[in-house]
Amino acid sequence: MAVSGFEGFEKRLELHFFGDDPKNMGTLGLGLRLLDFDSIQEVLDEVQCTVVSAVANHYFDAYVLSESSLFVYPTKIIIKTCGTTQLLKSIPPLLRHASLDLGLTLSSCRYTRGNFIFPRAQPFPYTNFQNEVVYLEESLPAALCYRKASVMPSKTPSHAWHVFSASTQNTTCRFGDSDEDDFYTLEICMTELDRDLARNFFRRPGDDKNGDSAGKEMTELTGISQINPRALICDFAFDPCGYSMNGIDGDRHSTIHVTPEDGYSYASFECVGSVYDDREDVVRMLKKVVQVFRPATMSVSTTCESHEVWTRVAGALEPLGFKCRSCAADEFPAAGTVVYQTFVDRRSNNYNNKS
Numbered sequence: 001m002a003v004s005g006f007e008g009f010e011k012r013l014e015l016h017f018f019g020d021d022p023k024n025m026g027t028l029g030l031g032l033r034l035l036d037f038d039s040i041q042e043v044l045d046e047v048q049c050t051v052v053s054a055v056a057n058h059y060f061d062a063y064v065l066s067e068s069s070l071f072v073y074p075t076k077i078i079i080k081t082c083g084t085t086q087l088l089k090s091i092p093p094l095l096r097h098a099s100l101d102l103g104l105t106l107s108s109c110r111y112t113r114g115n116f117i118f119p120r121a122q123p124f125p126y127t128n129f130q131n132e133v134v135y136l137e138e139s140l141p142a143a144l145c146y147r148k149a150s151v152m153p154s155k156t157p158s159h160a161w162h163v164f165s166a167s168t169q170n171t172t173c174r175f176g177d178s179d180e181d182d183f184y185t186l187e188i189c190m191t192e193l194d195r196d197l198a199r200n201f202f203r204r205p206g207d208d209k210n211g212d213s214a215g216k217e218m219t220e221l222t223g224i225s226q227i228n229p230r231a232l233i234c235d236f237a238f239d240p241c242g243y244s245m246n247g248i249d250g251d252r253h254s255t256i257h258v259t260p261e262d263g264y265s266y267a268s269f270e271c272v273g274s275v276y277d278d279r280e281d282v283v284r285m286l287k288k289v290v291q292v293f294r295p296a297t298m299s300v301s302t303t304c305e306s307h308e309v310w311t312r313v314a315g316a317l318e319p320l321g322f323k324c325r326s327c328a329a330d331e332f333p334a335a336g337t338v339v340y341q342t343f344v345d346r347r348s349n350n351y352n353n354k355s
């Protein structure tokens with residue numbers, strides 16, 4: 001076991017805005033997508049990461065970062081960063097640019113993360129969730145007065161889900177906007193990846209490829225391209241190892257990040273779906289994700305305002321040989337219900353030693 005290595009577990013920030021300036025929210029409805037690249041760069045400088053690849057469609061812009069991903073929708077920004085990045089430092093410049101350049105006002109904020117593998121390597125305030133909450137409280141406008149922070153526990157050693165949310169409205173719904181209410185977000189964190197499968201995320205020495213072309217090859221060879229065959233994929237392979245991708249499928253994003261090094265291997269998968277999708281969609285998708293990584297341990301956080309989507313997750317993973325070890329649920333302002341489930345591969349030592 002390595003003493004210290006790359007921290008795969010991401011910090012994730014989701015900010016929602018509103019605004020009625022016709023210049024920015026009018027017929028084109030571009031909103032936050034009008035932020036110029038210099039402003040985005042300034043935000044990422046604070047976080048201490050850079051853009052390595054980008055793609056866009058009619059609905060949103062997706063950036064692969066040196067440490068994970070950034071998604072910019074007209075009224076929503078999602079930043080997910082790993083390693084020792086300073087994610088929360090993005091808040092002040094983002095709020096400033098959204099307000100001064102675009103006339104947009106923050107309406108809700110959600111911050112989530114798992115347990116770090118190397119907590120002592122994190123800079124302040126990420127050494128302690130209470131410090132992160134204080135930092136968030138101080139960074140957000142007073143108008144977001146409905147606030148809640150919670151650490152959702154699990155029975156799986158070293159797994160817990162940290163959630164902070166804040167909103168201008170005293171409701172579990174974000175805006176009462178029906179389209180948003182029907183969406184759910186899945187955030188999956190996988191540890192102890194199958195060693196042979198993890199090797200697929202190492203560059204081949206002398207392969208004569210760059211990060212983009214090597215990423216494309218990994219996307220195909222590993223089966224990631226089949227997780228959602230409809231998605232347009234923007235991918236990147238790091239040197240000597242590591243992989244990131246963003247998928248864009250209409251107004252829905254997905255993203256995968258892989259730290260394949262033995263001793264602290266980690267992969268994450270995130271996607272959004274609609275509660276009206278075919279129930280089997282989640283089952284098919286999770287099966288493919290498991291085939292790509294075969295982790296010993298998985299945690300799945302499901303955030304949804306109106307529906308019990310989380311019940312589909314256990315139904316998908318148990319036939320694949322995973323046992324659900326814990327399930328916790330809680331309600332948050334502007335997020336709805338967050339359900340945090342952990343699963344252990346029945347074939348792994350974790351299962352045999354602790355069940």
Ligand SMILES: C[S@+](CC[C@H](N)C(=O)[O-])C[C@H]1O[C@@H](n2cnc3c(N)ncnc32)[C@H](O)[C@@H]1O
Nearest residue numbers: 006008066082238241242257258259260267268
């Ligand atoms: C950025 S990627 C994916 C991060 C993601 N949160 C994860 O671990 O699932 C991290 C992997 O790329 C490797 N890597 C190689 N060069 C890197 C660089 N310049 N910046 C960040 N990671 C790099 C790391 O060692 C690690 O295996």
